[in-house]
Amino acid sequence: xxxxxxxDPITRIEGHLRIEAEVxxxxxxxxxxxxxxxxxxxxxxxxxxxxDAWAFTERACGVCTTVHALASVRCVENAxxxxxxxxxxxxxxxxxxxxxxQDHVVHFYHLHALDWVDVVSSLKANPTETARIxxxxxxxxxxxxxxxxxxxxxxxxxxxxxxxxxxxxxxWGHPAYKLPxxxxxxxxxxxxxxxxxQKEIVKVHTIFGGKNPHPNYLVGGAPCSLDQxxxxxxxxxxxxxxxxxxxxxxxxxxxxxxxxxMAIASFYKDWFSIGGGLKNYLVYGDLPVSGYNDPSNFxxxxxxxxxxxxxxxxxxxxxxxxxxxxxxxHSWYKYQNGDDKALHPWVGETEFNYTGPKPxxxxxxxxxxxxxxxxxxxKDNPMEVGPLARLLVAYxxxxxxxxxxxxxxxxxxxxxxxxxFSTLGRTAARxxxxxxxxxxxxxxYGMLLSNIKNGDTRTFNKEKWxxxxxxxxxxxxxxxEAPRGALAHWIVIKDEKIENYQLVVPSTWNASPRDLxxxxxxxxxxxxxxxxxxxxxxxxxxxxxxxxxxxxACAVHLYDPKGKHINQVSIS
Amino acid sequence: MIKVPxxxxxxxxxxxxxVYVLAFGRLPQLDGLGRPxxxxxxxxHDSCYRRPFxxxxxxxxxxxxxxxxxxxxxxxxxxxxxxxxxACGITRWNDGVSYPIQSGHGCIGCxxxxxxxxxxxxxxxxxxxxxxxxxxxxxxxTVVGAVTVGGMAAHAISTNIRKRKLIKDKIExxxxxxxxxxxxx
Numbered sequence: 234x235x236x237x238x239x240x241d242p243i244t245r246i247e248g249h250l251r252i253e254a255e256v257x258x259x260x261x262x263x264x265x266x267x268x269x270x271x272x273x274x275x276x277x278x279x280x281x282x283x284x285d286a287w288a289f290t291e292r293a294c295g296v297c298t299t300v301h302a303l304a305s306v307r308c309v310e311n312a313x314x315x316x317x318x319x320x321x322x323x324x325x326x327x328x329x330x331x332x333x334x335q336d337h338v339v340h341f342y343h344l345h346a347l348d349w350v351d352v353v354s355s356l357k358a359n360p361t362e363t364a365r366i367x368x369x370x371x372x373x374x375x376x377x378x379x380x381x382x383x384x385x386x387x388x389x390x391x392x393x394x395x396x397x398x399x400x401x402x403x404x405w406g407h408p409a410y411k412l413p414x415x416x417x418x419x420x421x422x423x424x425x426x427x428x429x430x431q432k433e434i435v436k437v438h439t440i441f442g443g444k445n446p447h448p449n450y451l452v453g454g455a456p457c458s459l460d461q462x463x464x465x466x467x468x469x470x471x472x473x474x475x476x477x478x479x480x481x482x483x484x485x486x487x488x489x490x491x492x493x494x495m496a497i498a499s500f501y502k503d504w505f506s507i508g509g510g511l512k513n514y515l516v517y518g519d520l521p522v523s524g525y526n527d528p529s530n531f532x533x534x535x536x537x538x539x540x541x542x543x544x545x546x547x548x549x550x551x552x553x554x555x556x557x558x559x560x561x562x563h564s565w566y567k568y569q570n571g572d573d574k575a576l577h578p579w580v581g582e583t584e585f586n587y588t589g590p591k592p593x594x595x596x597x598x599x600x601x602x603x604x605x606x607x608x609x610x611x612k613d614n615p616m617e618v619g620p621l622a623r624l625l626v627a628y629x630x631x632x633x634x635x636x637x638x639x640x641x642x643x644x645x646x647x648x649x650x651x652x653x654f655s656t657l658g659r660t661a662a663r664x665x666x667x668x669x670x671x672x673x674x675x676x677x678y679g680m681l682l683s684n685i686k687n688g689d690t691r692t693f694n695k696e697k698w699x700x701x702x703x704x705x706x707x708x709x710x711x712x713x714e715a716p717r718g719a720l721a722h723w724i725v726i727k728d729e730k731i732e733n734y735q736l737v738v739p740s741t742w743n744a745s746p747r748d749l750x751x752x753x754x755x756x757x758x759x760x761x762x763x764x765x766x767x768x769x770x771x772x773x774x775x776x777x778x779x780x781x782x783x784x785x786a787c788a789v790h791l792y793d794p795k796g797k798h799i800n801q802v803s804i805s
Numbered sequence: 806m807i808k809v810p811x812x813x814x815x816x817x818x819x820x821x822x823x824v825y826v827l828a829f830g831r832l833p834q835l836d837g838l839g840r841p842x843x844x845x846x847x848x849x850h851d852s853c854y855r856r857p858f859x860x861x862x863x864x865x866x867x868x869x870x871x872x873x874x875x876x877x878x879x880x881x882x883x884x885x886x887x888x889x890x891x892a893c894g895i896t897r898w899n900d901g902v903s904y905p906i907q908s909g910h911g912c913i914g915c916x917x918x919x920x921x922x923x924x925x926x927x928x929x930x931x932x933x934x935x936x937x938x939x940x941x942x943x944x945x946x947t948v949v950g951a952v953t954v955g956g957m958a959a960h961a962i963s964t965n966i967r968k969r970k971l972i973k974d975k976i977e978x979x980x981x982x983x984x985x986x987x988x989x990x
Contacts, residue, residue, distance in 0.1 A: 281924065288926060295813060436899050440902060443905030444893075447915075449909075457910075458874045458909055460874040466875075692868075698867070
């Protein structure tokens with residue numbers, strides 16, 4: 234008989250996600266993914282100044298901050314027909330890269346590693362042996378026996394006091410953990426180091442955008458000014474600071490993240506054949522080298538792959554009414570002309586229609602509506618988005634730098650390219666693109682310095698700043714790649730105000746419920762057939778779902794009618 | 806209850822509040838809205854390093870113009886510093902690296918009640934209800950002397966005369982209001 238297991242909330246993610254899975258004969262026979270909180274930014278934005286939208290949408294999430302601001306300013310610029318100066322593009326790229334570096338490293342060490350690394354087992358490690366292994370995979374200078382025994386003592390204090398703290402919530406000792414104690418100890422040591430490092434790299438946002446989370450953006454450019462001869466602008470001191478942060482990031486990624494990823498992956502190669510899920514991949518592309526309007530020069534190329542055919546990259550267009558469309562058949566929304574229709578975001582609707590059970594409940598009615606996420610489709614196909622999709626489209630587009638990084642890593646793991654279609658492939662792809670992004674960031678930095686040297690310091694195009702220069706009605710789409718995948722905002726402007734605004738976010742693509750035709754989205758599909766060692770400790774579900782880096786905060790968000798958060802934490 | 810507003814609040818401020826409770830074993834002094842005075846007693850405007858330019862009447866008129874490069878005041882670009890109580894200008898963000906105004910964008914007032922509905926963000930403040938009052942502005946009467954750029958001095962002086970009149974009126978209005986509120990308690 235099938236056993237229904239429920240994981241709610243899935244922890245070590247941002248936001249609220251519920252997975253219901255049916256386990257039959259030790260394998261997952263069916264799976265349902267539900268976003269259990271509602272977002273509603275679309276409603277909040279109606280009637281506002283389009284130039285303000287970035288500040289609202291950016292606040293969808295504090296983890297992948299900046300990404301919604303970028304998609305937002307792009308959709309407004311697209312509607313108004315304004316191109317930003319090259320320096321503004323470069324500053325946006327630098328902020329984008331910093332976001333990826335921080336986000337991916339935090340995901341690997343703090344949200345995902347503990348699915349593979351057993352913290353408690355690290356106490357049994359021999360520090361000298363740990364140092365030997367660490368030194369054999371990387372020349373990171375901290376890998377001495379003394380260093381690892383110090384880390385071990387810190388963990389021991391946690392465990393002995395009965396307060397595991399940040400390590401409290403996990404299935405320690407689960408049979409699916411395969412690493413030797415020494416590799417576990419390396420993982421834990423770098424978990425702690427990554428915590429320190431991640432707060433450094435975000436300073437790139439602080440320098441250009443004034444703060445992190447939620448740095449400032451601007452429709453038409455970047456809000457900061459460049460002037461090497463003034464103490465108030467982005468000058469040589471500020472730029473040198475950015476340069477140092479990039480160099481530190483490169484070191485951390487090359488000497489810590491990638492070696493750890495490769496070492497851990499080598500013990501879990503069976504996960505190269507688990508969790509593949511959908512066979513379709515969608516990428517909007519990002520990191521423009523010669524302007525946002527020239528996608529052929531993006532570092533992450535735009536395109537779609539169907540049925541894992543890497544030899545054919547399909548063209549993706551955000552303004553084509555037949556490409557991206559959203560269903561609400563299984564989502565708690567109501568469409569005016571019937572829930573069997575799929576709507577392009579320019580004519581998208583956001584009307585809540587909760588039909589689910591009253592909490593607390595045991596199971597969702599998955600035959601009806603069961604999620605606050607809509608179900609986006611590309612030409613009616615369910616698509617996976619994210620690092621794996623990006624690398625596959627770049628690979629299929631013949632990008633040499635991407636191919637080289639993939640080939641090198643898979644060579645070391647003795648795995649074919651097709652191994653990427655898996656849980657471990659997704660996790661590896663995230664690490665490999667982090668490596669690429671760190672190097673690209675250095676390139677963008679060089680380009681910015683070179684522009685300044687050549688006398689171009691412009692960061693803003695004021696042509697369309699004043700609303701009186703706008704047409705009465707305008708429509709725009711802003712395509713981007715959030716760390717978690719394809720992100721786009723669609724805007725309709727009327728009489729200088731937002732008439733309609735729709736966000737279709739990466740986790741909506743991946744975590745959405747079924748569509749009209751009963752097709753699963755990426756999370757649900759990826760869980761099918763997953764072997765479960767112990768259904769009461771569903772570590773395997775966590776591995777696959779975490780491999781997508783769920784960030785449900787931007788897919789769903791809860792406010793009361795006055796716009797206040799429902800949850801409040803208070804001390805007195 | 807201690808309120809530490811901001812979207813998000815400054816990390817160091819959050820830490821500071823927790824350290825206060827742990828180190829001193831009591832709640833920090835709070836203002837009328839429950840915010841720790843240590844971090845929320847001053848307006849961003851009062852601690853802004855660009856404040857001298859406000860006082861001198863030197864403003865950014867358009868993004869990335871010459872004034873923007875010189876770090877002049879962002880008031881005309883919609884800066885909410887004058888009506889926002891927070892420690893951004895003092896503590897700054899992410900280990901003191903910068904804060905929104907230092908990086909060229911006005912404050913959007915994210916630590917103020919319902920800040921998202923106090924917009925739009927780029928319209929300058931005077932046209933808004935609840936426009937803050939220059940409580941420390943009485944100290945700035947002599948600021949004209951600080952303006953050294955000849956070409957700008959005339960403009961600055963006339964701006965200041967207008968502004969000082971406005972400030973004076975506002976202070977009086979504010980004092981009357983404060984008296985009333987005081988009487989009501």
